[in-house]
Amino acid sequence: MDNIFWKYLDDLPAIPEEFLTNIPSLDIEKETQIVFHDLERGDPTVKNVKYSRYDLNNSFTNWLKEHIVDHASSYGIAYSYSAKYPVSHSPHIDYTRDYTLIYNLDPGNDNDVYTSFYQEEGSPLEHPLGTKIKNHNKLTLLDSVKIDPKRWLILNAKVIHGVSEIIRPRVSIQLGLHKGDKFTF
Numbered sequence: 276m277d278n279i280f281w282k283y284l285d286d287l288p289a290i291p292e293e294f295l296t297n298i299p300s301l302d303i304e305k306e307t308q309i310v311f312h313d314l315e316r317g318d319p320t321v322k323n324v325k326y327s328r329y330d331l332n333n334s335f336t337n338w339l340k341e342h343i344v345d346h347a348s349s350y351g352i353a354y355s356y357s358a359k360y361p362v363s364h365s366p367h368i369d370y371t372r373d374y375t376l377i378y379n380l381d382p383g384n385d386n387d388v389y390t391s392f393y394q395e396e397g398s399p400l401e402h403p404l405g406t407k408i409k410n411h412n413k414l415t416l417l418d419s420v421k422i423d424p425k426r427w428l429i430l431n432a433k434v435i436h437g438v439s440e441i442i443r444p445r446v447s448i449q450l451g452l453h454k455g456d457k458f459t460f
């Protein structure tokens with residue numbers, strides 16, 4: 276069976292270093308917002324962060340349109356980190372995109388940083404945008420991947436997914452795609 280959760284796209288070109296050495300709007304000292312779980316949302320000791328998103332400059336966006344895909348719904352940098360704790364993106368469905376094309380600059384941990392995919396008991400595998408998880412205690416882990424830095428990967432954001440555990444700034448270039456777009460499955 277094909278993997279319907281994620282796929283490396285190694286035919287796509289690496290992002291030229293000139294775009295990565297001076298990312299102007301990225302303030303790496305900034306701490307992303309931490310949300311503590313309540314009991315309904317699963318393990319109360321897990322510290323959950325939201326991504327901060329930053330726009331890319333025009334020349335970087337134009338390079339991505341020319342060399343990667345010209346019709347993405349968004350082109351940006353995602354950043355997450357806490358100086359105080361290891362943090363996670365708890366399992367969720369994305370609000371704005373069916374698929375994410377991701378290029379990690381720093382995955383946020385050398386060893387144990389996993390993007391994991393889940394199914395909620397009694398629910399379908401894929402969900403419409405923005406679907407809320409009813410009960411985090413009823414998730415079954417289906418697959419996990421350590422996304423290598425500087426390799427393009429497409430992730431199925433309609434399947435419940437999350438990231439743990441981030442111990443230093445996690446920085447990635449992310450493009451949003453919708454079902455039927457190039458690369459989607």
Ligand SMILES: [Fe+2]
Binds near residue numbers: 369432436
């Ligand atoms: Fe997501």
